[in-house]
Amino acid sequence: xxxxxxxxxxxxxxxxxxxTIGGTLTxxxxxxxAAAVLTYTKRWKWLWNEWLTSTDPKxxxxxxxxxxxxxxxxxxxxxxxxxxxxALSVGSSTGYLSADHFQQIFTAHGDxxxxxxxxxxxxxxxxxxxxxxxxxxxxxxxFLNTLGFWLYVAGAILINMxxxxxxxxxxxxxxxxxxxxxxxxxxxxxxxYWIWSLQVSGLGSLLAGLNFLVTILKMRAPGxxxxxxxxxxxxxxxxxILVVTVFPILAITIAMLTLDRYLGMHFFTTTNGGNPMxxxxxxxxxxxxxxxILVLPSFGIFxxxxxxxxxxxxxGYTSQVLAAIFVTxxxxxxxxxxxxxxxxxxxxxxxxxxxxxxxxIPTGVQIFNWLSTMYRGRIVLSSSLYWFLGFVATFxxxxxAGVLLASPTADYQLHNSLFLVAHFHTMxxxxxxxxxxxxITYWFPKFMGFKLNEKLGKTAFWFWLTGFFLAFIPLYILxxxxxxxxxxxxxxxxxxxxxxxxxxxxxxxxAGVTTQILQIIISIKNRKQNMDLSGDPWDARNLEWATxxxxxxxxxxxxxxxxxxxxxWEMKKEMKExxxxxxxxxxxxxxxxxxxxxxxxxxxxxxxxxxxxxxxxLIAGIGFVGMMVCLIIRAxxxxxxxxxTAQEIAKLEQERKDHIYA
Amino acid sequence: MKHKAKTVIFxxxxxxxxxxxxxxxxxxxxxxxxxxxxxxxxxSTLLVMALxxxxxxxxxxxxxxxxxxxxxxxxxxxxxxxxWSAGKKLTTAWWSIPACxxxxxxxxxxxxxxxxxxYNPIIAQSKPIEIEVVALRWxxxxxxxxxxxxxxxxxxxxxxxxxxxxxxxxxxxxxxxxIPSLGGQIYAMTGMVTxxxxxANKPGDYPxxxxxxxxxxxxxxxxxxxxxxxxxxxxxxxSINQSANMLDTxxxxxxxxxxxxxxxxxxxxPNKNLFNSIVAKYMSNGNTIYMSQM
Ligand code: HEM
Ligand SMILES: [Cu+2]
Numbered sequence: 013x014x015x016x017x018x019x020x021x022x023x024x025x026x027x028x029x030x031x032t033i034g035g036t037l038t039x040x041x042x043x044x045x046a047a048a049v050l051t052y053t054k055r056w057k058w059l060w061n062e063w064l065t066s067t068d069p070k071x072x073x074x075x076x077x078x079x080x081x082x083x084x085x086x087x088x089x090x091x092x093x094x095x096x097x098x099a100l101s102v103g104s105s106t107g108y109l110s111a112d113h114f115q116q117i118f119t120a121h122g123d124x125x126x127x128x129x130x131x132x133x134x135x136x137x138x139x140x141x142x143x144x145x146x147x148x149x150x151x152x153x154x155f156l157n158t159l160g161f162w163l164y165v166a167g168a169i170l171i172n173m174x175x176x177x178x179x180x181x182x183x184x185x186x187x188x189x190x191x192x193x194x195x196x197x198x199x200x201x202x203x204x205y206w207i208w209s210l211q212v213s214g215l216g217s218l219l220a221g222l223n224f225l226v227t228i229l230k231m232r233a234p235g236x237x238x239x240x241x242x243x244x245x246x247x248x249x250x251x252x253i254l255v256v257t258v259f260p261i262l263a264i265t266i267a268m269l270t271l272d273r274y275l276g277m278h279f280f281t282t283t284n285g286g287n288p289m290x291x292x293x294x295x296x297x298x299x300x301x302x303x304x305i306l307v308l309p310s311f312g313i314f315x316x317x318x319x320x321x322x323x324x325x326x327x328g329y330t331s332q333v334l335a336a337i338f339v340t341x342x343x344x345x346x347x348x349x350x351x352x353x354x355x356x357x358x359x360x361x362x363x364x365x366x367x368x369x370x371x372x373i374p375t376g377v378q379i380f381n382w383l384s385t386m387y388r389g390r391i392v393l394s395s396s397l398y399w400f401l402g403f404v405a406t407f408x409x410x411x412x413a414g415v416l417l418a419s420p421t422a423d424y425q426l427h428n429s430l431f432l433v434a435h436f437h438t439m440x441x442x443x444x445x446x447x448x449x450x451x452i453t454y455w456f457p458k459f460m461g462f463k464l465n466e467k468l469g470k471t472a473f474w475f476w477l478t479g480f481f482l483a484f485i486p487l488y489i490l491x492x493x494x495x496x497x498x499x500x501x502x503x504x505x506x507x508x509x510x511x512x513x514x515x516x517x518x519x520x521x522x523a524g525v526t527t528q529i530l531q532i533i534i535s536i537k538n539r540k541q542n543m544d545l546s547g548d549p550w551d552a553r554n555l556e557w558a559t560x561x562x563x564x565x566x567x568x569x570x571x572x573x574x575x576x577x578x579x580x581w582e583m584k585k586e587m588k589e590x591x592x593x594x595x596x597x598x599x600x601x602x603x604x605x606x607x608x609x610x611x612x613x614x615x616x617x618x619x620x621x622x623x624x625x626x627x628x629x630l631i632a633g634i635g636f637v638g639m640m641v642c643l644i645i646r647a648x649x650x651x652x653x654x655x656x657t658a659q660e661i662a663k664l665e666q667e668r669k670d671h672i673y674a
Numbered sequence: 675m676k677h678k679a680k681t682v683i684f685x686x687x688x689x690x691x692x693x694x695x696x697x698x699x700x701x702x703x704x705x706x707x708x709x710x711x712x713x714x715x716x717x718s719t720l721l722v723m724a725l726x727x728x729x730x731x732x733x734x735x736x737x738x739x740x741x742x743x744x745x746x747x748x749x750x751x752x753x754x755x756x757x758w759s760a761g762k763k764l765t766t767a768w769w770s771i772p773a774c775x776x777x778x779x780x781x782x783x784x785x786x787x788x789x790x791x792x793y794n795p796i797i798a799q800s801k802p803i804e805i806e807v808v809a810l811r812w813x814x815x816x817x818x819x820x821x822x823x824x825x826x827x828x829x830x831x832x833x834x835x836x837x838x839x840x841x842x843x844x845x846x847x848x849x850x851x852x853i854p855s856l857g858g859q860i861y862a863m864t865g866m867v868t869x870x871x872x873x874a875n876k877p878g879d880y881p882x883x884x885x886x887x888x889x890x891x892x893x894x895x896x897x898x899x900x901x902x903x904x905x906x907x908x909x910x911x912x913s914i915n916q917s918a919n920m921l922d923t924x925x926x927x928x929x930x931x932x933x934x935x936x937x938x939x940x941x942x943x944p945n946k947n948l949f950n951s952i953v954a955k956y957m958s959n960g961n962t963i964y965m966s967q968m
Binding site for chain 2: 016057085111112115118145177183184189191192197198265282283288289292322323324325326327328329330331353354355357358359361362364365369372373375376377379381382384386387388389391392394397401405406408409413414415418419420422424425426470488491492493494495497498499500501503504506507529542
C-alpha cells in the first residue's frame with residue numbers, strides 16, 4: 013500500500029542540504045507572499061477570470077513572459093553557483109560544492125535557460141505579436157494555446173519540485189545523454205524529474221508550434237500574402253515548422269529512455285544490445301534544430317527593429333525570407349557536428365562539417381541585408397537598436413567560432429572544451445536573448461500603453477555588453493588552454509585568473525539585470541510622461557501598430573485589408589493623401605470563451621509527472637485518468653465561442669476613442 | 675551621448691583584443707596553440723586561421739556597421755532613400771561573399787578532416803607502439819600489449835614514435851580521451867573500439883584528461899603523459915616488468931569498481947586477452963554473466 017501511494021518517496025528524500033532547504037524556504041515564502049497580496053487585495057477571482065483561464069493570446073503572452081523571467085532569474089542563480097565553484101576549486105581547494113551537487117546545478121541551469129527561460133520569452137512574444145501582425149483576432153486553436161501554456165508551467169514546476177519534495181535533479185548535463193542517464197549510472201530520481209519535466213513542457217512547445225503554424229498559414233488578413241508577411245511572422249513560421257518537425261523526436265527519445273528506466277528495456281543501455289550512440293544521434297537531431305528554433309525569431313525581431321528605426325523598408329526582403337527558409341532546412345541536416353569525436357570516420361565527418369559551415373552563408377546574408385537597410389536611412393538610435401548593435405558585435409564572433417567548430421579537425425581539439433561553451437553562449441545570449449530584449453523594448457508600449465525608459469535601457473545594454481565580453485572571452489581562451497567544460501575541480505593554477513575575470517563579467521551582467529528591473533519600475537512610476545496614445549510611438553511599419561496601445565481584446569474591430577508589404581506604413585501614406593476615413597461598418601464576430609480546462613489538464617499532468625518520478629503508480633493513474641476526463645469533457649463542450657455583436661463593438665469602439673482622446 | 679557611445683565601444687573592443695593578444699603572446703598555457711605533437715600541429719593551423727579570420731572579418735564588419743549607424747543618424751543630413759532596397763547586384767554580392775569564404779573553408783575542412791583523421795596511422799621512422807585504453811569509473815587504464823605492462827592514470831611514451839591508441843570502456847558511461855598538446859580527442863565506449871593515432875614531437879610532460887562528463891569522479895580523471903627518449907622508455911618498461919605488482923583478474927575486477935582521484939599506478943603482466951575480453955563481453959548477445967562477475 014505504501015508503495016502504491018508513495019512509491020520511492022520517503023522521509024529521507026526530503027530536502028536536507030543547505031541549498032535545497034534554502035530553495036524550499038524561498039519558494040514557500042514567495043508563494044505565501046503572492047497569496048497574501050492576492051487575498052489582501054481581493055484579487056483571486058479577478059486573477060482566475062481575467063488571466064489564468066484566459067484564451068486571449070495577449071494575456072497568455074504576458075503570462076509566458078512573467079514565468080520565463082522568473083525562470084531566467086532561477087537560471088541565473090544556478091549560473092552564479094557554477095561560476096563561483098569554478099573560480100574557487102583549483103589545486104588543493106575543492107570549492108564549496110561536491111561534484112554531484114555541481115553537476116546537478118549545471119544540468120538544471122542548461123535545461124531551465126533553454127526550455128523555460130528562452131523558449132518562454134519567445135513563445136510569449138509570438139503570442140503577443142503574431143496575431144496582431146497578421147491582422148487576426150486570435151490564434152487558430154485558442155484552447156491548445158492555454159493548454160500549451162499551462163503544460164509549460166507544469167514543466168517549470170516539475171523541474172523545481174525536488175526543492176520542496178526532495179530527491180535530487182539529474183547530474184547528467186542538460187541533454188541527459190545515455191548511457192550516463194540510464195539506471196546503471198544514475199539510479200536516483202534526478203533523471204526522472206528531468207524526463208517528466210521535459211516531456212510535459214515539450215508537449216506544450218509542440219502544441220504552441222502547431223498553433224502558430226496553422227495560424228500563420230490560415231488566419232492572415234485579406235491581402236496579406238506570404239510574401240507580404242513581416243519578417244517576425246516569417247521567422248516564427250520557420251521556427252514553428254522546426255518545432256513541429258523535431259519536438260516529436262525529443263518526445264520519443266525521452267519515451268525510450270523512460271522505458272529503459274521504468275520497464276528495464278534496453279534501447280540505450282550499455283548491456284543487452286542497447287545502443288547509447290543512438291540516443292546521442294536522436295537527441296541532437298532534435299537538439300541542433302532547437303538552437304535555431306531559439307534564434308530564428310530573434311532574426312525576425314531584428315529585421316523589424318532595424319527597418320523601423322531606420323525609417324526605411326527592409327532591404328532585400330526576398331533574400332531575407334529565403335535565408336530564413338534556407339537556415340530552417342539546413343538545420344535539420346547537420347546534427348552530427350555535435351559528435352564528430354565519436355569516430356564516424358573522415359568522410360561522414362567532413363560531409364556534416366561542410367553542411368554545417370553552409371549555414372553560415374544565409375546567416376551572413378541577413379547581417380548584410382540589415383546593413384543595406386540602414387544605409388541611407390534616417391536612423392534613430394533607440395535602445396532596441398542598441399541591442400541590435402550588440403548582437404552584431406557578439407554574434408559575428410560566435411558565428412566564426414561556430415564555423416571553426418564545424419571543421420572536424422578543429423573540433424577534435426575544441427569539442428567539450430570551454431571554447432564550445434563560449435560559442436553557444438555567444439549565440440544564445442548575443443543572438444537569441446539580445447533579440448528578445450530588443451523585441452520586448454520595441455513592443456512594450458504596444459501592450460502596456462507606455463514606453464520603457466530609454467536611458468536606463470541603454471545603461472543596461474552597456475552593462476550587458478561589457479559583462480558579456482568579460483565573462484565569455486576568458487572562456488574562449490580557456491578552451492585554447494585545453495580546459496574541459498563541466499569541471500568541478502581542476503589542477504592547473506593558470507586557469508584560475510581567467511575564471512575569476514569571468515565571474516567579474518557575470519557581476520557586470522548582474523548590474524545590467526538590476527538596471528533592467530529598475531528600468532521597469534521607474535517606467536511604471538513615470539508612465540504618465542511616456543504614455544503612448546497614438547498607438548504608433550516609433551513611427552513603425554507593420555500592422556500591429558495600426559491598433560491602439562494597448563489593443564482591445566478583440567485586436568481589430570474591422571479586419572484591415574492589406575495592400576502591400578509594410579502594411580501600416582502604406583496605410584499611413586494613404587491617410588496623408590486621403591485623410592477622410594471611410595465610414596466603418598461593424599459586423600458580428602466570434603471570440604473564444606475563457607476556459608479553465610487548460611489549467612485542470614496541466615494540473616493533472618503535473619500530478620501524473622510527479623507521481624511517475626516517485627513510482628507512485630496509483631496516484632499517477634489518477635493523474636492520467638484526470639487528464640483524459642478533462643479532455644473528454646472539453647471535447648463535448650460545444651459552446652466554446654461567443655458572439656460579439658455589431659452594436660456591442662460599436663459601443664466598445666466609441667468608449668475606446670473617448671478614452672483615448674479624453 | 676554619441677561620442678561617449680563611440681568611445682565606450684572602441685574601448686571595449688580595444689581592451690578585449692589587447693588582453694587576448696597579451697595572453698596569447700606570453701602564455702605557455704595555450705596548449706592548443708603550442709602543439710607538441712604531429713596531430714596537434716595540424717589542428718592548431720586551423721585554430722590560428724580561425725583567429726585570423728575572426729579579426730580580419732569580424733572587426734571590420736563591426737566597424738563598418740558602426741560607421742553606417744553613425745553616418746545615417748537622424749539629423750546628420752545624409753541622403754535618405756526610404757524606398758531603396760538592395761538590387762540584384764548587391765544581393766548577389768551579399769550571397770557570394772560569405773559563400774566564397776565558406777567555399778574555401780569547406781575545402782580546408784574536407785582536406786584536413788582526411789589528413790588528420792584519428793584513424794590514420796602516422797608515418798614515421800620508428801615503429802608504432804600500441805596502447806589499449808579502457809575508460810573506467812573514474813580512471814583510465816592503459817595496457818601496453820607489446821611491452822606486457824599496464825598503467826592507471828599515467829602514460830609514458832617515447833617521443834617521435836607514433837602511438838596507436840585503441841579505446842573502449844568498461845562499466846562506465848561514454849568518455850572522451852584527450853591530450854591537448856598532442857592532439858585530440860576520441861570517445862571511449864563500451865562494446866566499441868575506437869582509435870586515435872598520436873605522436874609527441876619532443877620529450878616533455880603533457881597533461882591529458884577526460885572530456886566527456888561521466889559522473890562523480892569525472893574531474894579527477896586526468897593524467898600525465900611523459901614523452902621520453904627511446905632509451906629512457908625501455909628502462910621504464912623494464913623496471914615495471916620486474917616489479918611484482920601484477921594485474922590479474924582479481925586486480926582488474928577491483929579496478930573496475932568505481933573510485934575517484936586515482937594516482938598513477940603501474941602493473942606488470944596484464945592478462946594477455948584483457949582488452950579483447952572487455953570489448954567482447956558487451957557484444958555477447960543478452961549475456962550478463964560477465965557483468966555479474968565484477
Ligand atoms: C554560424 C552558425 C553556427 C555554426 C557553424 C555552429 C556550429 C556548431 C558546432 C560545430 C557545434 C558542436 C561543437 C562541439 O560539440 O564540439 C555547436 C555547438 C552548439 N551550438 Fe552552434 N553553430 C552555429 C550557430 C549556433 C546558434 C545560432 C546557436 C544558438 C542559438 C548555437 C548553439 C549551439 C549550442 C547550444 C551548442 C552546444 C550544445 C552542447 O554541446 O551542449 N549555435 N555549434
Ligand atoms: Cu548544432
